Amino acid sequence: MTTMTLAEPAFKIKIANLPLWVIHVHNNNMAQIKRQLASRLSQTPDFFSHTPVVLGLSAVANSQTKFDFTALTTLMWEHGMRLIGVQGGSTEHQAAATQAGLSLFPDAPLRNSPVFPDPTPAQPLPPLVIDKPVRAGQKIYAENTDLVVLAIVNAGAELIADGDIHVYAPLRGRAMAGAQGNQSARIFVQSLEAELLSIAGCFQMFEEGIPQDVRNHPVQVYLDEARLVIQSY
């Protein structure tokens, strides 16, 4: 006979995020549910095949309706669905479901409820001010703030700001405002000669040159429903 050795572990416990169908019911009318389920699944009879399914009760949580979970389990079985539990619902619903051998799933968290409390409003950061020419190959990034440039921005230079960009000189390079997706960011330029303008990732290049009516003009650039608007003064 062999001696006793330390047994190999017979199982391992792991967490898994498995995909799961949830059937949200709006009332407890068994006849209606039965009829509509049959018509809905008539086109694709094999859509469910021994597929675990959860019954969503969020919509009826505040009502007094009662469910016959045993009958529902049988009904859904016929369509290949294996009812394994309920999600949400009232305390009575949940008690009845446990009685019928179903498990309980917590209600999906509401989208709008903030997970973290609002942080105390931060002091706005002062803008990044550049008073020397920004030259080819140079890149200036104003993180979490506005960028103010008082000297020329040459072709091949790049301005990036999470806030607005102001250039009180000719802008001949690239300017990207709202770099982290702030769609209300704007670009203000004293003389528009840019290679590229972008707000919140919505950009415009000027391969054919800048349109006559805004070229070398003071302009502001803003986003109007995903469309870049260049407005001259």
Add this chain to the structure above:
Amino acid sequence: MSKIIVVTSGKGGVGKTTTSANFSSGLALRGQKTVVIDFDVGLRNLDLIMGCERRVVYDIIDVINGEATLHQALIKDKNCEHLYILAASQTRDKDALNLEGVERILNELRESFDYIICDSPAGIESGAFMAMYFADHALVVTNPEVSSVRDSDRILGIMAAKSKRAVEGRAPIEEHLLITRYNPKRAEAEEMLKVEDIEDMLRIPLIGVIPESESVLFASNSGIPAIHQKSDVAEAYKDVVSRFIGEAVPMRFVSGKVGFLKRLFGDR
């Protein structure tokens, strides 16, 4: 206090070495003790343009490596009393230069020279970086064409960010724009950029305009810098030197229109 001047451009073939040769000769002709250093290790040219290629025994790398003293490596110019040349190495590569070695050489040269001219190689790699790192002034040599202006802009940006003065937060390198190979008539015909266009793009003070001329090629091939001959280019470089040492000299060779009287009595 001696001054270190880098002659740079970013782009190759615009006239850095020609400018280094003429500018240093011009300073020496004015009685200033001047040394010109070729930083283009591996592609040395300055010795050819200065006509001293047969007298190069030791070069800057030998001095950095301690294989020769500065005194042994400095070559006295044959045309100017006060000018010396420190040649680049032909046989080593650019990695042989290092900041400590360059600084040591420059500090030693500061003791006996008024002006130290550093002829930068093209590009933005280590050779160009070494040449500009310790500079007090920069002559930015630019041709009247967009690619040259773009590269000058790039090198100006690098100097503003990475030079020793910038790193230590001292007053920035004094920048001077030198436009070379300028042809006023072709600029007028919009075949090349105008002086104003280049000034508008680079926004640094203009120190001179060197006209496009056959005499530069001739001077390079003969090993005697153009400033020693009689030509527009020689006059233009002399003007640059005068402006650099603080004399007010009107800008010449920027206009293509030469009037009848002007032709008769010459350009004053």
